[in-house]
Amino acid sequence: MSSTAAPTEASVSAPASAKVALVTGGSRGIGRAIAQRLAADGFAVVVNYAGNAAGAEAVVQDLRAQGGIAIAVQGDVSDAQDVSRMFAATLEAYGRIDAVVNCAGIMPIAPIAESSLADFDRVVATNLRGSFLVLANAARHLGEGGRIIAFSTSVIAKAFPNYGPYIASKAGVEGMVPVLANELRGRGITVNAIAPGPVGTELFFNGKTDEQIDRIAKLAPLERLGTPEEIAAAVAFLAGPDGGWVNAQVLRVNGGYA
Numbered sequence: 001m002s003s004t005a006a007p008t009e010a011s012v013s014a015p016a017s018a019k020v021a022l023v024t025g026g027s028r029g030i031g032r033a034i035a036q037r038l039a040a041d042g043f044a045v046v047v048n049y050a051g052n053a054a055g056a057e058a059v060v061q062d063l064r065a066q067g068g069i070a071i072a073v074q075g076d077v078s079d080a081q082d083v084s085r086m087f088a089a090t091l092e093a094y095g096r097i098d099a100v101v102n103c104a105g106i107m108p109i110a111p112i113a114e115s116s117l118a119d120f121d122r123v124v125a126t127n128l129r130g131s132f133l134v135l136a137n138a139a140r141h142l143g144e145g146g147r148i149i150a151f152s153t154s155v156i157a158k159a160f161p162n163y164g165p166y167i168a169s170k171a172g173v174e175g176m177v178p179v180l181a182n183e184l185r186g187r188g189i190t191v192n193a194i195a196p197g198p199v200g201t202e203l204f205f206n207g208k209t210d211e212q213i214d215r216i217a218k219l220a221p222l223e224r225l226g227t228p229e230e231i232a233a234a235v236a237f238l239a240g241p242d243g244g245w246v247n248a249q250v251l252r253v254n255g256g257y258a
Contacts, residue, residue, distance in 0.1 A: 014044040014069045020094040021239065022086070024048040024077050024134060025104030027055035029201035030151075033228030034101055035059055037236045039068035043099065046090045047072045050104065077104045077130030087137045099147040099239040100138035102131055107203065112164040120165040127169035135180055135191070144188040147239045150177055152195040152250055157258035170195075174250050181248035190247040192238050197254025200225040220255035 014020070021038045025031035026047035036059070039045045045063060047070060049056035056072035063070040073089045075082035090097055105127045110116035131150050138148045152170045155163055174193060181191040198204060198216050204225070205213065217225045234253045237243045252258065 014094055018042065018044045018069065018094075019098040020044045020046070020090065020096050021099040021101065022046040022048065022090050022097055022138075023101045023103060024075075024086075024130075025050075025102075027052040027059060027072075029203055030196065030199060030228045030231050031101075031103040032059050033232040034103060034235050035063065035070070036066075037229070037232035038099070038101075038239060039063045039066065039070060041236055041240060043239075044069040044094055046070070046086075046093070048075055048077075048086055048104065050074070050076050077102070077134055078125040080133055083130075083133040083137055087141055091141065096143075097138070097141050098145065099149070100134065100142065101149045101151075101235055101239070102134040102138075103151050104130055104134075105151060107166050109162045110165050111162050116165060120168070123165045123169045124172075127166070128172040131173045131176065135176060139180060139184060139189070142189050145244075146187075146189040147243070148180070148189060148191045149235055149238050150191075150193040152193045154195045154197040154252050154254040154258045156195070177250060178248040190238070190244065192243075192246055192248070193250045194231060194234055194238070195250050195252045195254070196226060196231050197252070197257030198225050199228060199231060201228060220257040222255035224255065226253065226255060 021043040023031055023035045026035040027049035035045045035047050047056045047059050060070045060072045071093055073086050075086040077083060106123055108119040108123050110119040150173050152174045156167050156171055177191055177193045197220055231253055234251055
């Protein structure tokens with residue numbers, strides 16, 4: 001079981017008026033871009049990570065160098081006690097939580113076969129159970145005006161072979177979004193999901209040939225990969241003042257990919 005690093009008071013002081021965002025999976029890729037964008041928009045940011053401590057610390061130092069306010073908090077989203085401590089550490093550091101972005105996830109490639117059961121269990125634990133735990137804690141701790149943003153994927157519509165476990169986990173996330181929005185009726189909290197298409201991250205490039213990357217990039221009418229910053233911009237919209245009337249939606253940020 002993981003433990004949450006205790007932030008020091010000197011490293012987390014923030015103006016009383018500052019909004020606070022908790023970003024899971026914030027140590028790299030899309031999560032890192034989201035942390036950077038929300039910090040630029042004035043949020044104090046909690047960068048959650050599971051095992052990449054050096055990456056999370058690098059994000060925090062970068063945000064502070066740019067004048068932002070940030071801490072890193074370790075925790076596995078599939079572990080209920082870790083998630084509870086993650087939220088507790090955020091509240092201890094900043095006294096409030098205004099936005100929760102659950103970007104943590106994994107993407108094993110495996111067929112729907114008995115031999116893939118371990119991959120299925122692993123991806124469901126992180127992507128679906130993890131989303132359930134993070135969304136449940138967000139619902140408990142956010143107040144009026146709070147924003148909850150989950151992560152799905154636009155690959156759901158493609159039904160590619162060997163994506164069954166991954167698509168199953170993300171389809172479950174999409175199913176929870178409108179349910180939670182209805183459960184939070186009357187509290188002034190929005191619940192939405194972002195469903196990116198292919199994005200140029202380390203996770204995407206890993207194990208692919210140049211030919212495969214080029215072929216996938218051509219699938220969208222815009223004929224290119226998305227960037228982490230473009231996904232972060234969509235998150236910033238949902239977390240910001242202009243996104244206040246968007247609720248119970250899945251926003252497919254994919255260049256027309258699906």
